Amino acid sequence: MTNLPGENLHLPEGCMAGIAMHELSLLENVREILEDHALKQNFCRVTKVTLEIGKLSCVEPEALRFGFDVVMKDSLAENAELIISELAGLGVCRQCQQQMAMETLYDPCAYCGSLLVTVSQGAEMKIKDLTVI
Amino acid sequence: MCGICGCGQTNNTGKLKPVLGQHQHVLKQDHDHSHHGHAYDHHSHDHNESERLIKVEQDLLSKNNVYAAQNRAYFQQHHIFTLNLVSSPGAGKTTLLVETIKALKDRFPIAVIEGDQQTERDADRIRATGIPALQINTGRACHLDAHGIGHAVMELGVKGHSLLAIENVGNLVCPSSFDLGEAHKVVVLSVTEGDDKPIKYPDMFHAADLMLINKTDLLPYVNFDVGRCIHYARQVNPDIQIIQLSATKGDNFSVWTDWLVKRVKPELND
Numbered sequence: 270m271t272n273l274p275g276e277n278l279h280l281p282e283g284c285m286a287g288i289a290m291h292e293l294s295l296l297e298n299v300r301e302i303l304e305d306h307a308l309k310q311n312f313c314r315v316t317k318v319t320l321e322i323g324k325l326s327c328v329e330p331e332a333l334r335f336g337f338d339v340v341m342k343d344s345l346a347e348n349a350e351l352i353i354s355e356l357a358g359l360g361v362c363r364q365c366q367q368q369m370a371m372e373t374l375y376d377p378c379a380y381c382g383s384l385l386v387t388v389s390q391g392a393e394m395k396i397k398d399l400t401v402i
Numbered sequence: 403m404c405g406i407c408g409c410g411q412t413n414n415t416g417k418l419k420p421v422l423g424q425h426q427h428v429l430k431q432d433h434d435h436s437h438h439g440h441a442y443d444h445h446s447h448d449h450n451e452s453e454r455l456i457k458v459e460q461d462l463l464s465k466n467n468v469y470a471a472q473n474r475a476y477f478q479q480h481h482i483f484t485l486n487l488v489s490s491p492g493a494g495k496t497t498l499l500v501e502t503i504k505a506l507k508d509r510f511p512i513a514v515i516e517g518d519q520q521t522e523r524d525a526d527r528i529r530a531t532g533i534p535a536l537q538i539n540t541g542r543a544c545h546l547d548a549h550g551i552g553h554a555v556m557e558l559g560v561k562g563h564s565l566l567a568i569e570n571v572g573n574l575v576c577p578s579s580f581d582l583g584e585a586h587k588v589v590v591l592s593v594t595e596g597d598d599k600p601i602k603y604p605d606m607f608h609a610a611d612l613m614l615i616n617k618t619d620l621l622p623y624v625n626f627d628v629g630r631c632i633h634y635a636r637q638v639n640p641d642i643q644i645i646q647l648s649a650t651k652g653d654n655f656s657v658w659t660d661w662l663v664k665r666v667k668p669e670l671n672d
Contacts, residue, residue, distance in 0.1 A: 290544050291576045295462050302460055310456055320462070327579055327605040363640070374604040375637040385640045388608075394462040400453050 292332040295394065296340035302396055303346055310401075315346040317400035325358040325374055325391035358391030406476050406552035407469055466580055469548035473555070473583025480562035481669040482555075485662075486584035488606060490599070491572030493592040494616045496524045498649040498658075499567055503531045505659050510670055511564035515554045517546040517571045524569065534558055545576035548583055565666050574603035585665070586611040593617050593624055597631035600638050607638045612645065614658065619648040 303315055318337075322330055330353045337351045358371035362378035363385040369378065371391060377384050404410075461467060477484050487495050496516075503512055514535040516524040525537035536558040538550055551568060560566050568584065570577040578587075589610035591599050594617060600607040607613065613635050615628060628646065635642050645661065647654040 291579075294543065294545065294576060295579075298462050298465055301465055302458070302462075306456065306458065312454075312456070316453060327575065373601075374608050374639075375601050375634070377637070384637045387640075396458040396460050396462065398458055399456045401456055402453055 292328055293336045293340060295328060296333065296336050299396060300340055300344050300346065303344070303399065306399065307345055307401075312401035313345060314402045315349045315399050316402060317350045317352060318346060319352040319354065319397040319399070321354050321356050321393060321395045321397045323356040323358065323391035323393040325371060325388055326394045328394060330355060354397065356391055356393055359389045360386040361389050362386050404553055405556050406472050407549060409549075463579060463581075466548050469552055470581035470583040473548055473552050476552075476555070477566070477583060477585070480560075482560055482562060482564055482566050483666045483669045484566040484568065484582075484584045486568045486570055486577070486582050486587045487590060488570045488574070488577045488587055488610070489572060489590035489592075490574045490595060490603075493572070493590045493595065494649050495569050495572070495590050496527055498590060498614070498616060499569060500527055500531055501649045501652070501655065502567070502659060502662065503528065503533055505655070506565070506662065507531065507533055509663065510666055511561045513558055513560045513564060513566050515546075515551065515558065515566070515568045517569060519544070519571060534560075540571055544571055544573045545580050546570050546582060547580050551582045563670050565662065574599070574606045578603075578605040578609045588612045588614060590614045590616050591631070593621055593626040593628075595626075597627045598634060600631065600634040604638045607635050607642065610639065610642060612643045612661070615644065615646040616649055618646050618653055619651040 299318070299320070303318070307313065307315075320333070322328055322333070333353060334351060338348075341347050341349060358373075359368060360371040360376065360378075361368050362381060362383055364383035365378060365381040367378065367380040368389065369376075369380065369386075371386070371388065374388065375384075376386060378386050473484075476482075487499070489495050499514060503514075506512065512533050514525070514528045514533065516528065516535055516537045517540060518524055518537065519540050519542070521539070522537045525535040528535035536554050538546060538554055540546065546568065555566070568582055574589075587610040589606055589612070591613060593615065596602075600613075615631065618628075621628070632644055635644065643661075645654065645657050647658055649655065
C-alpha cells in the first residue's frame with residue numbers, strides 16, 4: 270500500500286486546525302503579555318522575543334515558530350525575531366532518588382528501571398526576555 | 403462587573419441568547435486587538451531609537467493561571483467542588499455526567515458547564531435531567547479557558563455547597579495546559595479508543611488526578627488490554643487514580659459516585 274501524503278503528520282486529536290492550533294492559543298497569550306508589558310514599561314515595539322520551552326512541555330518549538338509571525342502580525346511585535354531556548358527534561362526517581370535526563374513524560378528511571386519518576390525540570394513554558402524599543 | 407475576575411465585561415465578549423429559560427454563552431475568540439488603542443504604531447516612530455532588554459520570566463499561561471487562581475478561590479469560598487472532565491471526542495463524558503446526575507442530584511446541588519466548538523446539544527442533554535447547564539461554544543478554539551469559566555459560573559449562578567462539573571472540549575491535547583481552577587482534572591478514556599492513549603497523549607494523563615476507563619461493557623468486542631492501559635497511565639503519572647466502569651450499563655458505577663460523594667460531602671457541611 271502506498272503512503273498517502275501527510276500520512277505521518279502528528280496532528281492532535283480533536284484539533285481541526287492541526288498541530289498549530291494549541292500553539293496559536295499559547296502565542297495569543299504571549300502577545301497579550303507583551304501588550305501588558307508595553308503599557309507598564311513604556312515601549313512601543315518588540316524586536317526580539319526569547320522563549321524558554323521545556324522539552325517535557327506540551328508545545329512543539331517548530332509549531333511556535335510557524336505560528337509566531339501569524340499571531341504577531343499587526344501587533345507591537347510584528348516582524349520581531351523569535352528565539353526559543355530549549356530547557357532539558359529532568360526527573361527524580363522516587364525509588365532510588367537518582368536524578369536523570371528525561372526525553373518523555375513516561376521515561377523509566379535510567380538507574381533502577383522504576384516507573385515512579387517525578388519530573389523536576391522541563392515542563393516550563395516561559396517568556397524569558399524581550400528586546401524592545 | 404464580573405464577580406470573579408472583576409473585569410467590566412457582562413460576559414466574555416460573547417453573545418447571550420435565551421434557550422428555554424436557560425442561556426447560551428458564545429465565546430468570541432476572534433480577538434480584535436484594535437481596541438487596545440493601537441499604542442504600538444510601529445510605522446510612525448524612529449527606528450534609530452536604542453533597543454533595550456527587558457527581563458520578563460513569565461509563564462506563557464500566566465494570564466490564564468491568574469484567572470484560574472481567582473476561580474479556585476471563589477470555589478473554595480463558596481464550597482463548590484469543581485471537576486474538569488477531559489477526553490477525546492466520543493469517550494462518553496456527557497453520558498457519564500447524565501448518569502452521575504441521575505444518581506446524585508437528590509443528594510446535593512449539581513451544575514454543569516459544557517464546552518464544545520459548536521451546538522447546544524450537550525447542555526440540552528444535561529438540562530433534560532432537570533439541573534442547570536450552560537453551554538460555552540468555543541468556536542475555533544479547542545479548549546475552555548479560566549476567564550470564560552469565571553463568567554460562566556457567574557452567569558449560571560452556581561450555588562454554594564455544590565458540585566460543578568465542567569465538560570471540556572473533546573480533545574486530549576490543549577485542555578491539559580489550561581487550568582480552570584478545578585479541584586481535579588478527570589480524564590475519561592473509553593475502551594474503544596486503544597490502550598496506548600496514555601503514552602500517545604502523555605500531557606493529559608500527566609495532568610489528570612483520576613482516569614475513568616469507560617465503556618468496559620464493550621471489552622469482549624474490542625482489542626483493549628486494561629492492564630496495559632493502566633501500566634501506561636501509571637508510567638506517565640505514578641499518582642493517577644483509576645476507576646473502570648460502564649456509564650451506560652452501570653457496571654462499577656457506584657465506585658465513581660462514591661469517589662465523588664466522598665469529596666463533595668465535606669463541602670456540604672461547612
